[in-house]
Amino acid sequence: MPKNKGKGGKNNRRGKKDDGENKRELIFKEDGQEYAQVVKMLGNGRLDAKCQDGENRLAQIRGQMRKKVWIVVGDIVLISLREFQDGRADVIHRYTPDEARNLKTYGELKDFQLVENQEAGGESDEEGGIEFEEADIDDICEFCWFVQVVETNDDAPTFHEKKPAFVGLNY
Template sequence: MPKNKGKGGKNRKRGKNEADDEKRELVFKEDGQEYAQVLRMLGNGRCEAMCIDGSKRLCHIRGKMHKKVWIAAGDIILLGLRDYQDDKADVIFKYMPDEARLLKAYGELPENIRLNEGIGGLDVEDEGAADDYIEFEDEDIDKI
């Protein structure tokens, strides 16, 4: 029996995800497209996203991105709108966090959108939420 001398399969040999470190050109929306923020992942290549125009849509991750570009809740994505279904869309592009900040600086994204944290993150004004513990006095501990 020959011993396995390599460090992986054919995907490693092909140089998988090698071009992720390079700077990409910023992609702006065209007509028939819309920016959105992912609310939650549903599985089976689908997600639920809140579009900038205010509507919530069920989104399908296209096959070119499926299992290659990982999308999580809170990510900014570019959707291709459907002419025949207004409540469904297709995910065309996922913006990296620095690209999303650039979009916000250019005025493409509204100011009230929250970047670089998930949907379930703590707000800045919610500082007292970390103090949800109970303090016991010495006489309370003696009663127990």
């Protein structure tokens, strides 16, 4: 049998911490490239991106990044503009939140809001998005006509007649 001359198998590799992603060099845009923020994931390696020049472009994730770099809504990406199609582009780099903050401090990113811990679905913090005024709540409560009076004893609850919910209103 051959002797083990290596430094270990998969368990040794599993325990190593490779912080290469945190130490990578910051990539700035060049000619024919633009910073963009992901607006919507369309599937099949495509996404809708709002570029810094104000246009929304259909961007395609390049093959080298597929299944290795996961892009979600709200991420800042570097896209390569196509010379022959103005409305389309190719995603060539994804910035981490720390890198995006650094780009903003260097003055490269101007229009984008850096959103941290944004949910994948792009949902907002509002629940339903409907705000009621005090008068609306009173109008809604007018439809609550009757309340059933219930007495609870040790044995079982006893149901009585229905009475109006609002005192002073005759229904």
